[in-house]
Amino acid sequence: MRPKINFTPGPSQLYFTVEDHVRTAFREGIPTLSHRSKQFEAIYRKSVDGLRTLLDIPENYTLVFTGSANEIWERIIQNLVEEKSFHLVNGSFSKRFFEIAQQLNKKPEKIEVAMGKGFDASMAIPAGTELIAVTHNETSSGVSLPMEVIAGLRAKNPGALLTVDAVSSLPYPAFDYTQFDSVFFSVQKGFGLPAGLGVWLINDACVAKAEQLLAKGISIGSYHSIPSLYSHAxxxxxxxxxxxxxxxxxxxxxxxxxxxxxxxxxxETEYKAAILYKALHDHGLINPFVQEKVNQSNTVIVAECGEHTEKITKLLVENGMQPGDGYGAFKKTQLRFANFPTHSKEQYELLVDTLAKV
Amino acid sequence: MRPKINFTPGPSQLYFTVEDHVRTAFREGIPTLSHRSKQFEAIYRKSVDGLRTLLDIPENYTLVFTGSANEIWERIIQNLVEEKSFHLVNGSFSKRFFEIAQQLNKKPEKIEVAMGKGFDASMAIPAGTELIAVTHNETSSGVSLPMEVIAGLRAKNPGALLTVDAVSSLPYPAFDYTQFDSVFFSVQKGFGLPAGLGVWLINDACVAKAEQLLAKGISIGSYHSIPSLYSHAxxxxxxxxxxxxxxxxxxxxxxxxxxxxxxxxxxETEYKAAILYKALHDHGLINPFVQEKVNQSNTVIVAECGEHTEKITKLLVENGMQPGDGYGAFKKTQLRFANFPTHSKEQYELLVDTLAKV
Incomplete structure (x- = not known):
């Protein structure tokens, strides 16, 4: 049986080279390398240098590894916020980030809009905000935050750190890293890797802020505090x-x-997104959930399928494709399609052709 | 080339079935399973039920997963200590646990003895201690804490929770789980698995204590707080x-x-430990680092090799065996040998025969 093409937005389909690399890893004894050995340091360096090249990350950023992006939410609040973070909430994941700040006994505030909606940069940020938290790509709703909004927030709030959740968008976006201070992702989305690793990019301002909180006697955690991650990196x-x-x-x-x-x-990402959005627009029974073109994600595309959801899922599965369910309350009325580097143009063309038959 | 037998105490040699299981995992699509799917729940359950059977874990314990044992140190302090933990420190890892409590702004106290030394149960625990933290097996020095000491601490301090670091001893010890409230390990030691997973066993008293701290308005973390881990488990x-x-x-x-x-x-563990300790005792140039028999670990065996360390390492490597370096200051004068389930009797016999040639 041919394996199904997996369009769920995470964990998604593996990048097509992963299985070969796993085989090599076992042949070379990678899983039992000491994490204090020269060989491990070379792997760590290769990973970091590769990401710098691929994503054009500037020198004033340090890359560190955690167990998950979930952990990075917590470490950001612990290390970069004494009291006041401000969150742009438009779905389940941006909301969870806000809640984590509450659970860590900070005093976060938020602006919240409905699922499927985006933001412009006109909102007022409360005075004294130390950190602005934005979600570049809301995996739950398929809403993308335009770069101009991030740049606008930056320009109007030079005193605040700005952190970007890019969990389900990287490596696709061509970020201008001067417009924020921290960005992070987990490897099981766009990079097509087995889950269990978060990647966090922090600039010098983040290191300075963590040191400043520490100097004030505030606990910023232990082994995964920024100073600890930074000095090991x-x-x-x-x-x-x-x-x-x-x-x-x-x-x-x-x-x-x-x-x-x-x-x-x-x-290729843009081509695949374009043909799927066109198919959804042209379709009689299905629509894109995100209405505003400027907010439509290119990496997680959500289809409003209403009462046809089950029928469409069945048809796709029969044709060897696994769509992602809608998130939370939209489980039975929406489908989500990951558009990651591992998904080929041919797979997207097959998806579009199949949807046309509904 | 035949791969070397890896005696380093962590990450150690893989359990001999791991590579086959990885192959099956890829064939069955395990790495891309959604962590909210029924299939994942079945895997989670199999893992937990298997550990309950293997280690004879009672019903009032819940098993939860973290990114590392390092993380568990932090979560224990966050969730089980308002102010006062008490630590038995006799090496680098038990010391690190104590330091984490300091970094989380608690007020830990400790009793500290030299590397290679153990404890009896006679020590006075400060009044008001909420949590006693013991290390069953100090990976840095090869000192094991006798069960009688744990039972003695328990009997004399019924008001305190007791947590056991069993990172480099499980699955070997036959624990009496009524003598403590929490025990944990990481999978890259005795279980012979690739690193990146910590396993934490908590009883009902731990859940209650975390809820109690939360009710007092103390932050116990977010996604990996005990209530969050517990409700998901x-x-x-x-x-x-x-x-x-x-x-x-x-x-x-x-x-x-x-x-x-x-x-x-x-x-088998006891047989292998016995022949290696006998070889070290009988040897003219090498000695067991841990002198007191009652403190000699059966799972991490440390040899005091002095000026012969380099020569012995060379001989072992020439014969296809990789010893672990001594820890920290003992790097050039000691060797450490993991004695985990993946190390066969034949491998230990080869080790002992080779050491006899020095």
Missing amino acids: LKHQNPETPNVLGIYLLAQVVEDMVRRGIQNIRK | LKHQNPETPNVLGIYLLAQVVEDMVRRGIQNIRK
């Missing part, structure tokens, strides 16, 4: 025994992506 | 997207160990 190590195999696989897949060329990945 | 899920492949591999290896029989694993 300088040695190409993690504070704890990390997911060594995961870091190795990331290094290999990033190398594959660099070879393929990020411009090609971006162009 | 009841559904056989993790709060975040976990290391799905790691949990699957744990389930498979635990099944293999159950089939082999924990009594056989224990007997």
Whole structure:
């Protein structure tokens, strides 16, 4: 049986080279490498250097590894907020980030809009906000935040740090890293890797802020505080025994992506998104859930299928494709389609052709 | 080239079935399973049920997964200590646990003895201690804490929770789980799995204590607080997207160990430890680092090799064996030997025969 094409937005389909890399990893003894060995440091470095090249990350950013993006939400609040964070909430994941700040006994505030809606940069940010938290791509609703909104927030709030959740968008977006201070993702989405690793990019301002909180006697955590992650990253190590195999696989897949060329990945992503959005627009029974073109994500595309959801799912599955369910309350009326680098143009063309038959 | 036998105490040699299980995992699509799917819940349950059987864990314990044992140190302090923890420190890892309590702005106290030394139960625990933290097996020094000491601490301090770091001893010890409230390990030691997963066993008293701190308005973390881990564990899920492949591999290896029989694993561990300790005692140039027999670990055996360390390492490597370096200041004068279920009797006999040639 041919395996189904997996369009669920996470964990999604593996990047097509992963299984080969796993085989090599076992042959070379990677899973049992000491995390204090020179060989591990070389893997760590390859992973970080590869990401710098692929994503054009500037020198004033340090890359560190955690167990998940969920953990990064917590570490951001612990390390970068004494009291006041401000959150742009438009779905389940941006809301969860806000709630984590509450659970850590901070005093977060938020602006909240309905699922499927986006933001412009006109909102007023409360005085004294230390950190603005935005979600570049709401995996629950398929809403993308335009770069102009991020730039607008930055221009109007020079005193606040700005952090970007890019969990389900990277490696696609061509970010201007001067417009924020921290960005993060988990590897099981756009990078097509087995879950169990978060990647967090922090600039010098984040390191300084964490040091400042620490100097005030505020606890910023222990082994995964920014100073601890940062000082180990300088040695190409993690504070704890990390997911060594995961870091190795990331290094290999990033190398594959660099070879393929990020411009090609971006162009293909846009082509695939364009044909699916066109199919949804032209369709009699299905519509794009996100109405405003400027907010339509290119990497997680949500279809409003209403009463036809079950029928469409069945048809796709019969044709070897697994769509993602709608999120939460939309489970029975929407379908979500991941558009990641591992999804080929041919797979998207098959998807579009099949949807046309509904 | 035959791969070297890896005696480093962590990450150690893989359990001999792991590579086959990885192949099956890819064939069955495990790495891309949604962590909210029924299939994942079945894997989670198999892993937990298998560990209950293998380690004879009572019903009032819940098993939860974290990114590492390092993380569990932090979560224990966050969730089980308002102010006062008390730590038995006799090496680098027990010391680190104490330091984490300091970094989380608690007021920990400790009793500290030299590397290589153990404890008896006679020490006075400060009044008001909420949590006693002991290390069953100090990976840095090869000191094991006798069960009688744990039972003695328990009897004398009924008001305190007691937590046991069993990172480098499980699955070997036959614990009496009524003598403590929490025990934890990471999978890359005795279970012979790729790093990137911590396993934490908590009893009802731990859940109650975390709820009590929360009710007082103390932050106990967010996604990995005990209430969050516990409520998800009841559904056989993790709060975040976990290391799905790691949990699957744990389930498979635990099944293999159950089939082999924990009594056989224990007997073989004791046989291997006995022949290595005898070889060290009888040797003219090498000695066991831990002098007191009652404190000699059966799972991490440390040899005091002095000026002969380099020569012995060279001889072992030439014969296809990789010893672990001594820890920290003992790097150039000691060697450490993991004695885990994956290390066969034949491998230990080869080790002992080779050491005899020095």
